[in-house]
Amino acid sequence: MGSMIETENITDVVxxxxxxxxxxxxxxxxxxxxxxxxxxxxxxxxxRSGTGADGIDAMIAGAQEQHPGVELILxxxxxxxxxxxxxxxxxxxxxxxxxxxxGHDYASVAPDGRLKDVVGFVEVPEATAA
Numbered sequence: 816m817g818s819m820i821e822t823e824n825i826t827d828v829v830x831x832x833x834x835x836x837x838x839x840x841x842x843x844x845x846x847x848x849x850x851x852x853x854x855x856x857x858x859x860x861x862x863r864s865g866t867g868a869d870g871i872d873a874m875i876a877g878a879q880e881q882h883p884g885v886e887l888i889l890x891x892x893x894x895x896x897x898x899x900x901x902x903x904x905x906x907x908x909x910x911x912x913x914x915x916x917x918g919h920d921y922a923s924v925a926p927d928g929r930l931k932d933v934v935g936f937v938e939v940p941e942a943t944a945a
Contacts (some may be wrong), residue, residue, distance in 0.1 A: 824928060825895045829902050832920075832930060833887045836875055848872045852933075853925040860918075860935030884909050887918070898924045914940050 828851060835847035849868045852858075858865045858874065865874030886909045893902035899922070906916035917940055922933040 825893050825900050825924070826889075828924070828928060828930065829889060829893045829900070832933075833889055833904060836878070836887045839879060841872075841876065844875060845872045848875065851930055853927065853929040853931045856925075856929070856931050856933070858933045858935070861937060882906070885915065890917070895924075898926075900924060900930075916940075 831847060831851040835844055835851055838844035838847055845868070848871050852868055852871055855867060856871060858871050863874050863878060865871035885906050887904045887906055890903040890905045893900050895901070901919065901921045904918045904920070905914045906918065907913050908915065917938045919936045919938075920933055921935075923931045925931040
């Protein structure tokens with residue numbers, strides 16, 4: 816029988832995932848990555864990719880250097896079925912409500928509840944695409 820994910824659990828996982836992307840202190844970010852990503856996890860989006868906790872942590876660090884002063888915020892409840900989840904996040908300048916980018920992430924969830932394979936898609940909102 817496949818593992819069933821509870822809504823509150825997957826929301827916690829997704830919130831921890833976003834916290835890892837937002838964490839600027841390397842040791843704390845690395846701990847969050849290990850907490851939320853399976854040991855053999857992969858991440859890929861149009862701009863970057865990473866494998867395993869070390870690779871994903873380094874990838875996030877690089878993204879933070881490229882995009883200082885921004886934060887990722889969960890936009891609505893994650894949608895899940897079986898061992899799969901999808902969710903949308905907004906990237907915005909920290910402390911503002913301005914959405915600079917919208918992300919749509921799709922992931923499989925390992926039996927231990929951590930994210931295994933994450934595929935990200937991004938779009939620029941119409942209002943900021945001018």
